[in-house]
Amino acid sequence: xxxxxxxxWFRHLTTDWVTIRQPELKDVPFILVASERNHMVVTAAxxxxxxxxxxxxxxxxDVKAAIPGLQVFDAQPGQSAKILKQxxxxxxxxxxxxxxxxxxxxxxxxxxxxxxxxxxxxxxKEIVNRxxxxxxxxxxxxxxxxxxxxxxxxxxxxxxxxxPGDQANALLPLPPAALxxxxxxxxxxxxxxxxxxxxxINLKRSAVRRRFGDNFLLRLDQAxxxxxxxxxxxxxxxxxxxxxxxxxxxxxxxxxxxxxKTLLSNLCKRLQAExxxxxxxxxxxxxxxxxxxxxxxxxxxxxxxxxxxxKLFELKIPLIxxxxxxxxxxxxAPKVEEVSPDQEILWSPEGCGLADTSLAELLDRLANKVGAxxxxxxxxxxxxxxxxxxxKAGSLAEKPTTTWRTGRxxxxxxxxxxxxxxxxxxxxxxxxxLFIYKGERHTIKKADDAERIEREWWLDTGPHRDYYxxxxxxxxxxxxxxxxxxxxxxxxxxxxxxxx
Amino acid sequence: MQETQKDMINRLQKDILRWQGFVxxxxxxxxxxxxxxxxxxxxxGVFPVxxxxxxxxxxxxxxxxxxxxxxxxLAFLMQKGGACLWISTTRKLFxxxxxxxxxQPDRLIFxxxxxxxxxxxxxxxxxxxxxxxxVIAEVREISFAQSRRLxxxxxxxxxxxxxxxxxxxxxxxTTCVARWQxxxxxxxxxxxxxxxxxxxxxxxxxxxxxxxxxxxxxxxVDGHFVPVDEDIMMNELPERKAI
Numbered sequence: 001x002x003x004x005x006x007x008x009w010f011r012h013l014t015t016d017w018v019t020i021r022q023p024e025l026k027d028v029p030f031i032l033v034a035s036e037r038n039h040m041v042v043t044a045a046x047x048x049x050x051x052x053x054x055x056x057x058x059x060x061x062d063v064k065a066a067i068p069g070l071q072v073f074d075a076q077p078g079q080s081a082k083i084l085k086q087x088x089x090x091x092x093x094x095x096x097x098x099x100x101x102x103x104x105x106x107x108x109x110x111x112x113x114x115x116x117x118x119x120x121x122x123x124x125k126e127i128v129n130r131x132x133x134x135x136x137x138x139x140x141x142x143x144x145x146x147x148x149x150x151x152x153x154x155x156x157x158x159x160x161x162x163x164p165g166d167q168a169n170a171l172l173p174l175p176p177a178a179l180x181x182x183x184x185x186x187x188x189x190x191x192x193x194x195x196x197x198x199x200x201i202n203l204k205r206s207a208v209r210r211r212f213g214d215n216f217l218l219r220l221d222q223a224x225x226x227x228x229x230x231x232x233x234x235x236x237x238x239x240x241x242x243x244x245x246x247x248x249x250x251x252x253x254x255x256x257x258x259x260x261k262t263l264l265s266n267l268c269k270r271l272q273a274e275x276x277x278x279x280x281x282x283x284x285x286x287x288x289x290x291x292x293x294x295x296x297x298x299x300x301x302x303x304x305x306x307x308x309x310x311k312l313f314e315l316k317i318p319l320i321x322x323x324x325x326x327x328x329x330x331x332x333a334p335k336v337e338e339v340s341p342d343q344e345i346l347w348s349p350e351g352c353g354l355a356d357t358s359l360a361e362l363l364d365r366l367a368n369k370v371g372a373x374x375x376x377x378x379x380x381x382x383x384x385x386x387x388x389x390x391x392k393a394g395s396l397a398e399k400p401t402t403t404w405r406t407g408r409x410x411x412x413x414x415x416x417x418x419x420x421x422x423x424x425x426x427x428x429x430x431x432x433x434l435f436i437y438k439g440e441r442h443t444i445k446k447a448d449d450a451e452r453i454e455r456e457w458w459l460d461t462g463p464h465r466d467y468y469x470x471x472x473x474x475x476x477x478x479x480x481x482x483x484x485x486x487x488x489x490x491x492x493x494x495x496x497x498x499x500x
Numbered sequence: 501m502q503e504t505q506k507d508m509i510n511r512l513q514k515d516i517l518r519w520q521g522f523v524x525x526x527x528x529x530x531x532x533x534x535x536x537x538x539x540x541x542x543x544x545g546v547f548p549v550x551x552x553x554x555x556x557x558x559x560x561x562x563x564x565x566x567x568x569x570x571x572x573x574l575a576f577l578m579q580k581g582g583a584c585l586w587i588s589t590t591r592k593l594f595x596x597x598x599x600x601x602x603x604q605p606d607r608l609i610f611x612x613x614x615x616x617x618x619x620x621x622x623x624x625x626x627x628x629x630x631x632x633x634x635v636i637a638e639v640r641e642i643s644f645a646q647s648r649r650l651x652x653x654x655x656x657x658x659x660x661x662x663x664x665x666x667x668x669x670x671x672x673x674t675t676c677v678a679r680w681q682x683x684x685x686x687x688x689x690x691x692x693x694x695x696x697x698x699x700x701x702x703x704x705x706x707x708x709x710x711x712x713x714x715x716x717x718x719x720x721v722d723g724h725f726v727p728v729d730e731d732i733m734m735n736e737l738p739e740r741k742a743i
Contacts, residue, residue: 356631358629358630358631359583359629359631359632362625362626363609365625366622366626369618369621369622370611370612370613370614370618370622374611374613374614375609375610375612376609376610376612377606377608377609377610378595378605378610380596380605380606386594389596390595390596390605399606400606404596404599404604404606405599409600410594410596410597410599410600411564411594411597412563412564412565412567412568412571412593412594412597413560413563413564413593413594414592414593414594415592446686446687446689446694446695446696446697447694447695447696448694448695448696449694449695469696471686471687471696473686474684475684475685475687476561476684477561477564477684477696477699497564497594498560498561498563498564499564499568499696499699500564500568500569500571500597500684500699500701500720
């Protein structure tokens with residue numbers, strides 16, 4: 001397909017931005033200044049100030065002296081990049097491929113987009129009018145190449161839409177600055193009397209290269225379309241994404257549901273054909289007021305089941321605020337994996353083990369409500385201390401790398417952290433006689449011998465623990481430990497768990 | 501003639517149960533679920549799987565005993581390979597302990613939710629998932645309507661649910677098939693031997709739908725529930741007093 005580009009030029013980007021926020025500045029000449037080599041320099045001037053002869057790069061002090069009543073504001077570094085990025089995201093409604101063109105422009109790859117708005121003229125008019133209605137002074141031009149579109153947007157006088165293949169004619173009357181050249185080369189061209197592109201476009205290439213360097217020819221070729229120009233796109237298109245523009249902005253939950261269903265069925269059909277399934281999906285809703293609301297879902301296993309994925313999104317619908325209305329839905333699948341084909345089930349399901357799809361789908365639903373971090377499965381870990389002897393499993397498929405069996409009894413309930421208890425113990429290495437926990441006395445009737453659990457000396461140092469399984473007079477069984485040796489100064493008794 | 505009358509009454513009782521909507525679970529293993537004499541408390545003498553059981557455990561000691569008994573039940577329920585979900589807001593269960601009850605701890609999935617009402621939501625969702633071995637939830641309060649929702653969920657999926665109730669003052673009427681209370685009992689060891697014996701519990705069935713509530717003493721020995729012989733208990737009692 002013939003590629004087409006639209007270049008947008010925001011002539012007073014930063015000053016327009018200030019004016020939108022402070023409407024009282026509309027009829028006042030003002031400039032933005034920034035410090036450069038220890039003196040203040042004009043970085044932007046609004047149209048009224050420009051009309052009085054102020055240009056970017058002049059010293060702020062001179063300008064202030066020359067024009068009384070001139071307002072001066074500090075420029076914020078990186079401001080224009082930020083504004084352009086926002087504007088670019090807003091423009092995604094017109095084309096999926098947008099590139100920020102610093103310092104003052106945007107470039108849209110509009111190949112195959114314009115007919116949706118009824119032709120290029122209507123398309124350009126729509127974009128420019130809508131941006132102007134927001135308060136930005138913008139010029140746009142379309143051409144087959146980025147270079148020509150850029151040049152015509154800034155220097156073109158005749159028409160903004162360059163017909164396919166007509167770049168050379170459009171460029172001929174333009175000044176050399178339209179070719180995006182370095183200031184040094186521009187100066188040299190000026191000295192040599194090359195005031196328009198027409199005057200040097202037919203020179204011998206070898207002669208031009210010798211005098212002006214490779215970059216000069218590259219820019220020329222890019223503008224003419226002999227050389228490809230890669231764009232750095234704002235949102236690189238995900239290989240798996242779907243768009244659904246709405247004829248009318250939608251506001252109801254039912255309409256959002258319908259939108260999600262349509263997008264999902266398109267995406268899943270594609271995934272199914274390729275034998276893939278998605279692990280995460282992002283739904284983005286472009287609202288009328290320029291904001292983007294998004295909802296993200298994740299799955300435990302790659303899935304292309306429309307019903308399941310819809311159920312996950314269903315929980316998010318109440319969180320999507322349509323405000324004035326949503327005009328475009330996009331659905332992206334940033335993480336896609338191969339689907340392991342489900343085995344045909346011959347019998348009715350006897351038990352759904354960890355590998356079962358319905359369990360994975362159940363967990364997805366739960367994870368969407370309570371958060372994936374709150375769903376845990378534990379595997380044994382070869383560490384000494386009981387609270388470290390388990391670790392969280394990364395996925396449902398992860399298998400234990402070691403055995404559970406420790407050979408020693410472990411309590412049914414383990415306190416999150418050991419709690420201090422008062423203890424009466426008669427003999428150093430015997431279990432205690434009685435202990436007081438939460439104000440209650442427990443006389444110990446039976447006890448097992450101590451199990452000493454050391455610290456992992458290669459990780460940290462400190463006292464070891466001597467664990468005792470004890471049973472009190474009512475038959476309640478506890479897990480107590482003494483930290484350190486009996487005779488040690490800092491030894492202390494703790495309760496750590498309850499046995500069945 | 502006497503025999504036939506007895507048979508008739510038995511048959512009629514079973515019919516009544518069926519008409520009341522009680523579906524006798526198919527005991528695919530002789531010997532039921534391994535609870536021994538306790539199973540006679542349930543209708544038809546079969547432990548009702550695919551239903552919701554309520555466990556009362558106000559103190560941590562009782563909770564530990566309850567999780568012990570329940571782990572024993574899970575060992576039977578999970579034999580077919582199903583997974584198990586444990587939903588709670590404040591979980592203290594220590595997974596490695598399940599290994600002592602012949603349950604693979606890595607087949608349990610723990611869901612820790614922030615709010616009490618999410619517990620019931622999660623439990624209902626989980627109970628709808630066919631093929632799970634069991635779903636366990638720690639709930640403080642549950643209304644009759646909420647318990648009916650859970651009951652409806654299990655009726656189609658045949659998943660066994662356990663509700664752990666840690667606040668005995670909030671116990672109301674529920675649709676649960678049985679209400680259990682498990683308290684730890686002193687274990688016994690062979691004479692003169694030191695140490696703690698096998699876990700032993702007083703298992704009380706406070707309420708059983710269509711069944712006979714009662715109280716039993718059980719012990720967990722080598723992967724099986726063993727009913728405690730009362731005579732031995734009697735013999736031991738004076739000895740314990742002497743200590």
